Amino acid sequence: MVKKLKLPKFEVSPIKRFILTYKRVFSIVYKVNPRLLISVTIINGFWGLTNLPVLYINKTLIDVVIGSIGLSDLSTPLKTISLLIFFRALVEFARAATSNINSFLTRAMGEQLTAYLERVGGVKLNTLDIPLVESPNFQDKYKKIEREANNRLWGMIEPLSDIPNAIFTIISGVLPLITFNPWISVVVLVVTLPDIIINARIAKKDYEAIQVLNPKWRLWGWIHWHMVDTKQFYENKILGNVEYLARKLFDVQKEIVEFQYKRRKRRATARTFASIPGYILSMVLNIYFFALALLGRVTLGTAQLLYQATNTLSLGFSTFLNDAVNIYENYLFVSDLTWFLELKAELVGGQKQPSLNFSKGIEFKDVWFKYPNAKTWVLKGVSFEIGPKENLALVGENGAGKTTMIKLLSGFYKPNKGEVLVNGVNIFDYDQAKYRQLLGVLFQDFSWYPFTARESIGIGSVDKIKRREEIKKYAKLTGVDEFIESLPLKYENPLSKEFEKGVEPSKGQWQRIALSRILFRDSKILVLDEPTSNVDPKAEEEIFEKIIELAREKILILISHRFSTVRMADKILLIDGGKIWEQGTHQELMNRDSEYAHLFKLQAKGYQ
Known part of the structure; x- marks a missing residue:
């Protein structure tokens, strides 16, 4: 008898789950193309690091402009401003070029990963026992892996390449704030946490709820296959059954689409409310920084630096936590994928080598x-x-x-x-x-x-x-x-x-x-x-x-x-x-x- 297949377990803490999934995804991608993965990681790290010089160039530029107002000789300030704008243009060009290269390499990595998993998955499937492969429980999980592969694989690649960028973006935002008030960085992090907590909880509930739809997804696939496979056309035309199949497909699709709509609506609503504290904090800090500039405690350039550093830090935390949410969600998919790739045949034979010379039949x-x-x-x-x-x-x-x-x-x-x-x-x-x-x-x-x-x-x-x-x-x-x-x-x-x-x-x-x-x-x-x-x-x-x-x-x-x-x-x-x-x-x-x-x-x- 085929053993009942178990769903991935959720006893692992979110941090351990994040680390476990990241390692699994990294190891899979590394097997596919290690040079490409390292290139994307370096490029994204460089992208995040370029935030810091932009912040300081903008701060210096504003201070030079404010300090030069009323001067009779503007030649020196103009040279400084021109030089600063030139350096900023170089940085922006480097960022644009890096973005284009990263987009190209990331897409290439996604395509290679898809091809690799299709190939490896096909080999793995053929090594498994037929009783297991034929069981409804296995088919539900395997079809879910197939169905979600295209979207989920990209969801695995994107955060994998984005995390170095997020880390260096955070560093670029933290460094200016540390010299002013390190507690601001802590507050920015705290108000960003509700988003990841809410999304993590929703992701877990969605995964558990969507299991009931797996047989429906399989039925969707079968009906669609019967409608579009050329070998079925002859019988479809003779029997005139396409309208019946279309109605049956519509009923299945309607049930799935309505479920997915409600699920996404619930997530969008929750994320909207979770983001409110961040917007309030950004508004309060901006008022505070520019109030200090009006009082003469900091220069306008420093106020602008702190304002942009806060936004950069918030962006870095948001990017990192969104990547964490994506990885958390993909933990569920990666768990299914890992479960499949690690399955072993139970009908294992012995070690005897058969002889071609038969004394018995x-x-x-x-x-x-x-x-x-x-x-x-x-x-x-x-x-x-x-x-x-x-x-x-x-x-x-x-x-x-x-x-x-x-x-x-x-x-x-x-x-x-x-x-x-x-x-x-x-x-x-x-x-x-x-x-x-x-x-x-x-x-x-x-x-x-x-x-x-x-x-x-x-x-x-x-x-x-x-x-x-x-x-x-x-x-x-x-x-x-x-x-x-x-x-x-x-x-x-x-x-x-x-x-x-x-x-x-x-x-x-x-x-x-x-x-x-x-x-x-x-x-x-x-x-x-x-x-x-x-x-x-x-x-x-x-x-x-x-x-x-x-x-x-x-x-x-x-x-x-x-x-x-x-x-x-x-x-x-x-x-x-x-x-x-x-x-x-x-x-x-x-x-x-x-x-x-x-x-x-x-x-x-x-x-x-």
Whole structure:
């Protein structure tokens, strides 16, 4: 049974949470491009540091102007003013250039991070156990990570690059105030705190509340996919169901949008009220500074310096605390992302390396199995053996348990009772990656790759993907070579109309391409689940004669509803209700004149 997935915990204090999230984000970005991260950090630090010279240049400029009023000789003051304005222009130019470079580098960092996480996430997903990936709890969390990735990744990058700027902006504001009255800096910080406290609380509540919408988000994605995926157009047009899907999508969207509207409205209202103390303090301090200038206790330039320093400090604190709020919010996303990236497979195999020399074949020993959270047994005490050079056919009605047996053989699930042995060893005693190299499995729902025809076959064994002649050999075996050679670019032709010169194969051609891919893998155990269901009976028989000849030194398992094909097998198992009802050669089962013989005659009658 799949364990219930837990939400991120909130016992960590806000400061520890900030530090933890910052470290996690920093480590992820550092892996992607360390030079870029260091460059952005330095640039943002420089930007924040340029606030200080601007403050002092403006202060000096005002004092020089005020002090020069009434002088008869203005040449010296004009030179000083010109020099100050020149230096200020240099600083402003440096700030503008830094801003442009930072914008470019930050966006580049965001794009590289997105690409990295898509790549790493795809690899990680494929290392996890299928029972876990199929569970609704996992899907809710994983889809949320996918859905929020674009916005949240930028939300991770922006504060990461902004914090050095905020720190040096604070320093630029604090230094002038310390010489006047250090307590002003403390007061500015105190009045800025309500904003971060309120936002942190709202962020936590929002995260907890939004969990109930995760199934709705998934439904939104599914409906939209059915409306826009080109492969669904044919059925959509025939059934005329798009308006129904649109109404259903509208209902789901309305529920989500209304929830999000109320959530954002609540946050905007809270932040507005939280910012009031800061505005009041700024007004009071400004009145105080300029009152001192009127009383002659400070120069007008100093009053302007203190006024701008207060605003700069407030901006620095506000920037830093807003970054902290963003990081706090992104802690929730980063926690989900980290949870996903740190997940480990539970169906871990052993250390044994499988041998290619089989003295024994495949054995199911009293195997019982039911899917996670299901009450019904799919397999009930299944036992059988296949020799190391034997081929076996599985027949039976849909839902009898045939495909489930293949999933157990593939190590996707563990039996609830009993075991599956290959070459006399429990398959979970093998190193799973090495074990699966023994397998070549063509599932009913095989993959359609839009790559070139060569890649679509060659991806069955990526180490040999450039061996064109060998790929062509298996394409000829399945009869798809003629179709590929007719394409404009032949084996380099894309197999999708969405690409230039791309061609969309028919379903029967796709099936032959998929079969070629599995045969090209040249594995020790070959499993074909309805491999020619879209191929005409005559071509099917020709293909299987070639496959059986090719698999003389292999174990071949065939699942098919066409009895004319399965009769070629060395052994046939009739599966019904999760049990083996009959087994033997075709002739033995026909002589027994039981259920298998009845089904064979019934199907043969349909061809007469």
